[in-house]
Amino acid sequence: MEGDSTTINITETPKERKGKAPLLAAPPASKPVAPKAPKGGYKRCLAIFDVVLRLAGIAAALGAAIAMGSTDQTLPFFTQFFQFKAQFDDLPAFTFFVIANAITAAYLALTIPISIVCIVRPHLVAPRVILIFLDTVMVALTTAAAGGAASIVYLAHNGNSDANWPAICQQFNDFCQEISGAVVASFLAVVVLMFLIVLSAFAL
Template identity: 60%
Template sequence: MDSSHSTKETGDIPIPITESKSSKKTPPVAAVSRWKKAFAAKKTAHQPPVSRWKRALGILDFILRICAIATTLAAATAMGTTNQQLPFFTQFFQFKADYTDLPAFTFFVIGNAMAGAYLVLSLPFSIVCIVRPHIIGARLMLLVFDTIAVPLITAAASAAASIVYLAHNGNSDANWVAICQQFDDFCQRVSGAVVASYIAALIFIFLVIVSAVALRRK
């Protein structure tokens, strides 16, 4: 007797009964698993690999920005709160030195404050460059604004440094007398602010280099 056919007698006429078999076969589990792994491997192969050195550059960029924020805000605060009044005075004159008396010092405060504010606003974009090292738009934007900040902070520090030099040494040809012998606290504070501003300018140069390297290498 065939396994796929059987007969059932009804009176004298045999009626064949065919057992139905499914025409579709279920694929083995192992084949499905291999297909899924191959598809995942193919999909991963098209994605660009995350470069460790670019992520390291992003972390370095973020750390440098934190340091630059500290130096620029410290320089602006130190200069903006600098004033000294001598204990002796006359009926008509008081001997007082304030940063607002000199436009170069005022420009110094504004320039460092603007640079510090920009650095604070740039931190989210620096974090984006760490999370997504291959992104180009954020890195290019940071490079452009960092490059603009370098001459700004350098000009502010240089203008203030020239006044600090005159305050310490004077100029005999122009009959400008050195005032740091009397206003010693004032000169110490403005000198420290200028040094901090130059450090910030150096950090900005490093930031430009980091961004340029991150954009150049593949």
């Protein structure tokens, strides 16, 4: 019939609707980007700690050398012909101890500028390698000096009955206290040097 119109309704199935993306879809939210840490930051911190440890090592080694080098004691009972006196230079081990710790203190003072260069240029490798090598040499030198002096201090405190070496610390009490403190300070310098080697290794 005229005037009648036929309309055809086309409905979308759920499967077809599921596959279509909306034209005005919201853009995916961007994840916040965390600010990157400056490169070499931890190496710069290690270099600063390196300088602090070198200052502490200077104090320990120099204190050990001064304490041992200024140690002497004279007993109050002596006559015109006999005088009981103890000095550090009476024993070669103590003389070597003073020289070795003085060298260690001077070395640590001379290497502070290299540590400062590592603070300014934390990515440099050559200064770290040089410091590791020289620090290892100083560990060997200082340990040898401290170990040799420690053995003499032990004999001074306890003696050796097999060798007929009497303990002298009962008479030279002040002398033994000072040399014992010097040996402890020297071993502290050894520990500081070991920490310096570990720091340089981490920085590399």
